[in-house]
Amino acid sequence: MSNENARARIYWLQLEVDAMENPPSLNDNDLMRFEGVYGPRRVKLRDGILYYSREGLDQPERMLMPLTSAVFVLGGSTDWRFRFEFDRDGDVIAIEGISVFGPVDRHERME
Numbered sequence: 001m002s003n004e005n006a007r008a009r010i011y012w013l014q015l016e017v018d019a020m021e022n023p024p025s026l027n028d029n030d031l032m033r034f035e036g037v038y039g040p041r042r043v044k045l046r047d048g049i050l051y052y053s054r055e056g057l058d059q060p061e062r063m064l065m066p067l068t069s070a071v072f073v074l075g076g077s078t079d080w081r082f083r084f085e086f087d088r089d090g091d092v093i094a095i096e097g098i099s100v101f102g103p104v105d106r107h108e109r110m111e
Contacts, residue, residue, distance in 0.1 A: 005101065012100045013078070015067050024066045034064075034072075034084055038095040039107030052082070 028048055035045045040055040043064065050064040052074060063075035064082060074080045078100070085094040085106075097105035 024069050026066050033092050036109050037111040038109050041095055041107055
């Protein structure tokens, strides 16, 4: 791993460490705003936890754990996160899948 990649990984993981030390305060009403269909991505709220699935993948739902009020880590993954985009009224309008090393995959909210 190059020094540049190592620095990117450290910065990436620091947000998770910060969230463990000072977790964002999101109640069920806050979390309900994220629930929806974003292209092939699905986000559901159950028992106070957000779950993620992607149409076309043969994988079980995975938890989304908040790192900030808009960024969530995909349970079981150290390489992927999701950032939700809001409009001026605070409504969630899109989701971006973000990799530690680059690609961003954005889908607008359909439902």
